[in-house]
Amino acid sequence: MKTLIVEDDFTSRLLLQTFLSRYGECHIAVNGLEAVEAFRIATDNGSPYGLICMDILMPEMDGKEAARQIRTLEAARGVLSTYGAKIIMTTAVNDMKEVIRSFQELCDAYLCKPIDTAELLGHLRTFRLVK
Secondary structure (H helix, E strand, C coil): CCCEEECHHHHHHHHHHHHHHHHCCCEEEEEEECCCCCHHHHHHCCCCCCEEEEEEECCCCCCHHHHHHHHHHHHHHHHHHHHCCCCCEEEECCCCCHHHHHHHHHCCCCEECCCCHHHHHHHHHHHHCCC
């Protein structure tokens, strides 16, 4: 499983990287602009990400806009969002309106911080990214 962790907070980034590196290669982006560029490069190189853990509130470009652009890049290549990268939005915002907006941006799951790694693992299993 190749993962892109998009997180501007060092502690959250380190937690996700430490946990997810057990399951495969992990790359880091600190904002949405970096995430879209990393996604584009990986896809162009024929080695797309299977999982993207994306913070919602970040500088430069927020996670919702980055998810929208990533789904647009997938669609331009003929990849439906259900067959593209699994996007898990992560945030300290525990607001149902924010959850709904995130799913409208075609994310696959939503986790509130602090991240519960058992819940994250459950999503990975549901998505069949790990056993």
